[in-house]
Amino acid sequence: METRIRTVLASGVAIPAHPLALSPEGRFDERRQRALTRYYATAGAGGLAVGVHTTQFAIRRADVGLFEPVLSLAREEMDRADATREVPLVRIGGVCGDTRQACAEAELLSSLGYHAGLLSLAALSTADDDALVAHCEAVAARIPVVGFYLQPSVGGRRLPYSFWRRFAEIPGVVAIKIAPFNRYQTLDVVRAVMDAGRDDITLYTGNDDNIVADLVTAFPGPGGQTRRIAGGLLGHWAVWTSGAVRLLAECQAAAAAPAVPASLLATGVEVTDANAAFFDAANGFAGCIAGIHEVLRRQGLLATTRCLDAHEVLSPGQADEIDRVYRAYPHLADDEFVAAHLDDWLR
Template sequence: MTSLHSQATIGNESYPLPPNWVVETLRAGIAIPAHPLALTDQLKLDDRKQRGLSRYYHAAGAKGLAVGVHTTQFEIRQPKHALLQPVLELAQETIVDCDERQGRKTVLIAGICGCERQAIEEARLARELGYHLGMVSLSALSNLDDQALVEHCRAIAHEIPIFGFYMQTAVGGRKLSVDFWRSLALIPNLIGIKIAPFDRYKTLDVLQAVTESGRGDKIVLYTGNDDNIVLDLLTKYTFFYEGRMESLRIVGGLLGHWACWTKRAVELLDTCKKTWDQQTVASDLLTLAGQVTDCNAALFDAKNNFHGCIPGVHYVLQQQGLLANLHCLDPKVGLSLGQREEINRVRASYPHLIDDAFVQENIDTWLT
């Protein structure tokens, strides 16, 4: 099975391209939750809850899904768990079924990790399973220089169209230069970039590099800055390039934060997009930006350097009935002291950002 329908040939090199509808959907700006991992008490894949989560995201209006990424837990790749293929298959099958029932098309993105051999194997697997794009994590390549990193991404790009990923250092990412992003942007089937360094300066580095690559009109930009979601989506970024001012937009989000309260996330994105043709932004949206960041500080355990960022999302989903427990594959990972209370605080403080009622109305259907 494959979702790729054409090739871009540059010199003697060939690069697969996704279907046109995938690119058009991404350019329009969509919400892409980063899919969590549902486990039984025996740390086995909980098929029922895993399918239920995928159905929840689809029903909430997410037009994309990222699987096998940080929120899914990188440990799924360890031989003792061997969960990468089952998790990718289950999400793809569930979403395709939902799409067929509702006449929709959902963009599927698979996380790609590890050294070149592992990454290429994962890219081939994702392509064969029907994923449209591979999002490349560079966290395992801390000793490579910029050029080697670009060549690593290029090797993956020969297997599947790619999404760049600037991952924050607190959870395993590495610092990346403007030169790296400028060179990466020249890979013909780099379709988009998830900008997630949780750092204003590094975010601007990516935007500057894309502008200077001359491919600003070809590469879609998505926020992964869970600490700055609303402002990323409201801002028009401008850079001086070749004698004129060029403008860029971050058009959507690919976020762990959006793995819960997803219906509200979809609505939030739509609200932000409606401001793009306006000269000013209403002050209530700036207030909302702070509220969303407050929620994220609790979810992602910012006070403890993000130790509980995955179980924080699990806790919300467990409270809604979408997960059975808070288990992670790494036994050292769990809620931090006081994190549960912080999440309960933001749940009570910002009911307009919570989709509990929507979940309760539909959860029985999703879990059948």
């Protein structure tokens, strides 16, 4: 990874996980896909994660055939955005599957100019640490790797401290997205990176249920050392993104101050409550992608909540929950920002 991009990544930026835009008939909606990328760039995101869980892993299926088209379209729009930005967008692409598939995806990402691969290990559900590490090393030989602790309820697997300790020794690892939605497992990752002495691995929160707390906490380690989570790579930040960018800046300022304001911690609770509605926590996250789509649909960025899997829909009562958090936390929403730019993004 070139020094300039690694510096941006290490500084801690907001990286939304990019959704997939479909028409009401289920076809790829290129116009709205481009509009989403333009939204995130205009909102101040520091990077984008494409081809990840929020984009729907099913884009890789042979009968769908959208993995390369979605990556290429996002690259075009990021090129367009970078032409007018002083700081380039960090380009992260999803990598999953067995070692053969993961290496092929890593090579595709590299050929398309992506800076790193977000490596899901869900496909290796029964592999031991030796097999997992060998898999990660093979991918890291092809593209810089962002580790990914994906929560089991949406397809991830339990990854113990012993794995993360060895993973942190792989030279090609540049960052880790910590997203188990579990404090004990979050600490496993942070402790493993500290124990490995890898100050050059940047930590990103993917814990959509605990965003603010992750960003303002100094995690203690041996010998009085501490580590911080620098930024966020989040499905939650695929919506209300301009507010998320401001929130990240506020958290970073608070983390550098002598004390974290109680008001910011209260905002963290509001964000978690909103996430519960968007991600459908009440129903085991069954409607998490459809919930993101619903917010974007209400703003006019998407035409439908439709997903590639016909069974991925809003859960009963989920729309009412989204109504509730809209009423409760209007200051978190960015509907006015979207409305001001929507026609331009959809051009």
